[in-house]
Amino acid sequence: MHLEAIFGKILKSLRIKQELTQDKLAEISTLERTFISMMERGKSQPSLTTIFELAKALKIKPSELVRLIELEFENQTTTRYKKKP
Incomplete structure (x- = not known):
């Protein structure tokens, strides 16, 4: 999975967890x-400014948002390259 897709997956997950619609997240951010x-x-990548705006709207630190993306990326990479017995 590409980094853009991972970011999207995390963003959507956080939005849904907080029971926000895309419209409401847009309004807040x-x-x-x-x-x-x-x-x-x-389909689109966020700028650093956008990451900060989204994090503020989702009530998390920007570093936490990046950490979640990093963890998912590492998980995807590890899973992809694991050798089958």
Whole structure:
């Protein structure tokens, strides 16, 4: 899975966990709903400013958002390269 898709997966998961619609997240973060949708689908990448805006809207630290992405990326990489017995 590409990094953009992993970011989207994490973003969507956090949004749903907080019971936010894309519209509500857009309103809180001052981003466009269509941009949030594109990020969630892995079609667009966030800037550093966007990561900070999303983290604030999701009430987490930007470093926590990046950490979650990093963990999922490592998990995907480890799983992909594990040797089969």
